[in-house]
Amino acid sequence: MKYQAVLFDLDGTLVDSVPDIAHAANAMLKAMSRETLPLADLRNFVGKGTAVLIKRALCAQLNYIEPEPALFEQAEAFFNTFYHQSNGTQSELYPNVLSGLARLQEKGLKLGIVTNKPEQFTLPLVQKTGLAPFFDIVVSGDTCALKKPHPDQLFYACQKLGVEVENTVFIGDSLNDTQAANAANMDVLVLPYGYNEGKSVQNLTVNAIVEDISFAADWIFSQN
Numbered sequence: 001m002k003y004q005a006v007l008f009d010l011d012g013t014l015v016d017s018v019p020d021i022a023h024a025a026n027a028m029l030k031a032m033s034r035e036t037l038p039l040a041d042l043r044n045f046v047g048k049g050t051a052v053l054i055k056r057a058l059c060a061q062l063n064y065i066e067p068e069p070a071l072f073e074q075a076e077a078f079f080n081t082f083y084h085q086s087n088g089t090q091s092e093l094y095p096n097v098l099s100g101l102a103r104l105q106e107k108g109l110k111l112g113i114v115t116n117k118p119e120q121f122t123l124p125l126v127q128k129t130g131l132a133p134f135f136d137i138v139v140s141g142d143t144c145a146l147k148k149p150h151p152d153q154l155f156y157a158c159q160k161l162g163v164e165v166e167n168t169v170f171i172g173d174s175l176n177d178t179q180a181a182n183a184a185n186m187d188v189l190v191l192p193y194g195y196n197e198g199k200s201v202q203n204l205t206v207n208a209i210v211e212d213i214s215f216a217a218d219w220i221f222s223q224n
């Protein structure tokens with residue numbers, strides 16, 4: 001068996017979490033007497049964790065300028081309060097996530113989540129969406145010292161699961177995921193429906209692009 005474990009990104013891969021993130025970001029902007037942003041813009045700001053999302057929202061652009069520490073602290077406090085309220089209320093699993101996970105689990109593969117979302121938001125979301133029973137480990141954006149695109153979280157997940165990097169495949173939606181996997185020398189699949197900062201996934205360095213988690217399971221079984 002080539003693969004013994006499958007790791008998954010969360011936002012944009014398993015869960016369409018943008019409605020709840022956008023709600024919190026716009027509530028933060030309103031509370032700070034700033035203009036709210038269209039959901040389409042905020043969607044492109046997701047992927048490098050909530051701190052980067054907040055900075056991008058404050059600048060209303062992807063390439064943010066570092067805010068003053070006091071301003072950031074105020075914004076983060078608002079965002080965290082509002083995201084705790086909205087997290088998991090409108091977020092939805094993408095099609096074929098549950099069936100794909102069930103098929104992988106049935107074959108005895110170990111499953112993990114590796115997300116840049118901080119743990120205080122990851123764990124409630126994983127519970128509320130019904131994902132929790134499938135996973136042997138959940139690695140959040142603040143679990144390790146560095147997060148994706150750094151490979152640390154992937155090494156940590158493998159170590160905790162007791163599997164080798166070469167027997168593990170990572171499934172994600174963005175450049176952060178493929179760069180982390182490439183740096184770890186781990187096989188990687190991407191899905192086309194998530195958030196890749198508004199860019200196509202066609203040019204990423206991957207083993208395959210798969211339509212959804214069920215197709216990902218087919219691909220994994222075809223290698224095993």
Ligand SMILES: O=C(O)COP(=O)(O)O
Binds near residue numbers: 048117
């Ligand atoms: O919190 C984010 O910005 C993205 O989280 P992800 O790593 O699950 O895509």
Ligand SMILES: [Mg+2]
Binds near residue numbers: 012047173174194195
């Ligand atoms: Mg993602």
